[in-house]
Amino acid sequence: MDDVRIALVTGANKGIGFETARGLAAAGLTVLLGARDEARGAAASGEIGAVPVRLDVTDAASVAAAVTRVTDEFGRLDVLVNNAGVLTGWGRPADLTAADLRTSYEVNVFGVVTVTRAFLPLLRRSAGGRIVNVSSGLGSLTLLAAPDAGIPVMSYSSAKAALNGVTLAYAADLRDTPVTVVSVDPGLCATDLNHRTGTRTAADGAAIVVRAALGDSTGRFIGESGEVPW
Template sequence: MDDTKIALVTGANKGIGFEVARLLGREGVTVLLGARDAGRGAEAAGRLRADGVPATPVHLDVTDPASVTEAARRIEDEHGRLDILVNNAGIMTGWGRPSELSVDDLRQAYETNVFAVVSVTNAMLPLLRRSSAARIVNVSSSMGSLTRIAAPDSGIPMMSYSSSKSAMNGLTVAYAAELRDADIKVNSADPGYCATDLNHRTGPRDPAEGAAVVVRLALLDEHGASGEFRDEHGPVPW
């Protein structure tokens, strides 16, 4: 088996996902750059290639089952396996207080941040099982840490986004348990508060700084942990 690793990063046409793709590419990983808009994907892959990172765009709307199936079929045809899946695509909806939140806002956040993670992971698992050491990284958030948001001084959480990331962490633990025997490590990463379109670029960190912990978990060796939630400093409380 060719030992060049193959990684799929969802929502990689900008923000943290783009920087994850760049950093993985610099580590010699073959990067498949997932993007729901083919034009934005091609443009982002072009920017990476100009930077010396040979990335290939893959059309992938994580909330569209047909798109997910087609992306898995294409990866199967072109590569036959997948070594790294980074579930990065994410959205933030519903800024109001919980009592003002519409169920539609909540549902929208869950479609992308939770349900699509299951859809993409399950579609890619047959390919990941063919890897000798597969890794799955779910890009979560400290806003999904129930311990942190339950602290009396933490204010009122942004319920749709926070609870969707708590749910995502639940997925991490469940997949890690199921896949432990298959030697597939599954972890959640908290990139920290980064300046991206998600938060109208209000975050103090550069997206590349946020991407670093995601890449570390994507490249864990055989001694690395599974079923954990980590930021750049170490474990984040669930």
Template sequence: MACRAGRRAVRLPGVTTTLITGANKGLGLETARRLVRAGHTVFLGARAARRGAEAARAVGARPLTIDVTDDASVAAAAALVRERAGRLDVLVNNAGVAGPARPADEITAADMLAVHDTNVFGAVRVTHAFLPLLRRSASPVVVNVSSGLGSLAVAADPAAHAPLVPVWVSSLPYNSSKAALNMVTVLYARALPTMRINAVDPGHTATDLNGRTGAQSVEEGADIIVRMALIGPDGPTGGYFTAAGPMPW
């Protein structure tokens, strides 16, 4: 599988239908704004219908109520997109939670389950439910929003990888969920070779997820998400990318 992200975004032909989960604020909202501007019909996914509708109006997207931790909610969202669009060209699995910030030896299985249910199982629920619609696309794309904290190489030696991940946080639930999401990405890419499926690391971005402590803006953080959402059929698949290039697994 290819492992290099092109610097130039390629717009998909015709009307491109896109779903972004967890998109009523932060990176998801900025990604929706940019993809609407690029000509996509964007379904802006949010758990809360009112907040989702307000965010969608603000960026010219279509609101879609979807709770990635709930099978019925995901199934209903897929049925609505099927009815209104007939297919899905781009899926951005962006919904995520940080989980508790406690030392690893204080983390319980319940803590782990709560975070993985959104960050890992949620991405699988949504991808699985929307696969029939993605298969109707001429050039389907899936972008899984991961993190540099999910890199095993970085976790093994954070100091050596400081240029890539300048702020290292030792969070057992969050880091492990993003490492698992990376594996999900690779295995989906191998199973579905006609789709472009990649994981991205937006970098340390100022969002509610980290109490807005990130060093870069949501505009900067969304760059790699948007770039990978816009790749064409000859783009990379099964990769893990930052805005600067490939991220070590």
């Protein structure tokens, strides 16, 4: 088997995903840079020597085409970083409708399930497959339940909490296989997602994701200072 590990990062044309792709490429992995827009994916890949893969996590046909391509060209996958995410559906929780939450769940939860299920056969061909779900401290039920917690963006927090549930479910199901599954909290980073209001850089956040992807950190919900409470 070829020694160079192969990693796929979804939503990697910008932000934390792009910096994660850059970090994994710098660590010597072959990086497949997932992007839903072909031109943006090609431009970002060119910057870091990655392989662009068109991938819209909400579009099953695009995910299936990506799996076919990775199967034909690489034959396996070692690392899957489910990074693609959106922050949509603002408003006070009591005012929101189910429709206001739908886009957030489509990308942040169902997209991860679609991509993970589709790529799992390729991850099972790895000597030690790794799935990293880019979650958020805002999805920590423990922190949301704290007496001094503020009013969350329900569409986002509850989707990331659901994503953490997805992480734990996969981890349990794959317990007896070489495939490991973790959630990561990159911390509040200045990206387009939050109109650049974060206090850290995308590269700061990506460093945590990269460590988790390489298996260099311990725990199952990994943040800057160790384990984040579920």
